[in-house]
Amino acid sequence: MRALVSARLGADFTKLWTASAVSNVGDGVTMAAGPLLIASITTNPALIGGAVFVQQLPWLLFALISGAYVDRLDRRKLVVAVNTLRAAALTALTLAVATDTTTVALVYAVFFLLGTGETLADTAAGAFLPAIVASDRLATANARLMATFTIANQFVAKPLGAWLFVIAAAVPFGVNALTFAVAAALVATIRPIPALPPVAPRRSLRMEITDGVRWLFGHRLLRTLAVSMGLANLAFCAAFATLVLYARQRLGLSDIGYGFLLTTFAVGGLIGTVLAPRLQRIVGTGTLLRAGLVVELVTHATLAITTTPLVAAAILIAFGIHTMVWGVVVVTLRQRVVPTQLLGRVGSVYSLLDLGGAALGSLLGGLLAGAWGLTTPFWVAAAVMALIAAATWRPLRTASAT
Structure with missing residues (x-):
């Protein structure tokens, strides 16, 4: 191998x-x-x-x-x-x-x-x-x-x-x-690559960071992906912040059952890494990204409705496949279109939006579940994903041409 x-x-x-x-x-x-x-x-x-x-x-x-x-x-x-x-x-x-x-x-x-x-x-x-x-x-x-x-x-x-x-x-x-x-x-032991990164006149750290932020937000497709995923992570983490309680009280699972439920992400993720390059070649980047938004919406809605562990496990495997396919597609796209000298800064801005959304979502999810019940965060997440899909559907059409 x-x-x-x-x-x-x-x-x-x-x-x-x-x-x-x-x-x-x-x-x-x-x-x-x-x-x-x-x-x-x-x-x-x-x-x-x-x-x-x-x-x-x-x-x-x-x-x-x-x-x-x-x-x-x-x-x-x-x-x-x-x-x-x-x-x-x-x-x-x-x-x-x-x-x-x-x-x-x-x-x-x-x-x-x-x-x-x-x-x-x-x-x-x-x-x-x-x-x-x-x-x-x-x-x-x-x-x-x-x-x-x-x-x-x-x-x-x-x-x-x-x-x-x-x-x-x-x-x-x-x-x-x-x-x-x-x-x-x-x-x-990896061979040195003299051209990486190219030597440029040294500027202030603040100006260099600003360059990365401006480049990302000046690129329509990457801006769309970064903002939409920041919001999607907010929705996801809000929904999954209380997953352990959801598994016990909604699905009736034991602690061991909850552990098995968590492994469904990894199973789906492993399948997704195998499928991602092939799917990207066959159906194209834009179609994969749009399909991913639909998978997220369906995942949240299904978990809000179901009380059957096998149904929850199946949809989480599908979600795991989506997350890895999305990750491979977006990282590859960013590596191809961002200038070499800006890859670090643009990537860090993207990561900040991702993690910022996740952190806020984790705080929000507990509040929603405590106030209105365990399924409320999933319904809210499904509604958020529907809005994100509607707002980004046309911009994502250009992804396959990038």
């Missing part, structure tokens, strides 16, 4: 792909072990929930700044440096856990550093990919990376992380430190 990928996408992509697989296993291990570690230190629900928030917070604080630095610096070297620093931070946490000197403040600090590094490394990797993969192979490359994330992070790593924590609390964090070190070493 690796030889085939090397032949079709190049040896440099194979190194990036392998680095992504290794680091995704490490990330997933920490995602599973992190809450267990916090819960072993404190029983305060606010402090336990805060551990997730501090890792997400850097995207809201630094996404635009990180995008600017991604366009200023050598992207390959930046990924290597960030992964090395993340390995060092996790090594410190591993030693603290092993010596029983861990505090909530230390865990928060390490998780915040990991999240900050993610804003740089993920943005840089996405901007770096077009330099090592031909334009006509970008969809396939993105699909492989997303499939690797689904398998490594969601299927393999999370149960592994919990199991390792039971064996010894320090082990999962040491494993993650090792995966970041290996990923850094792999990316360091």
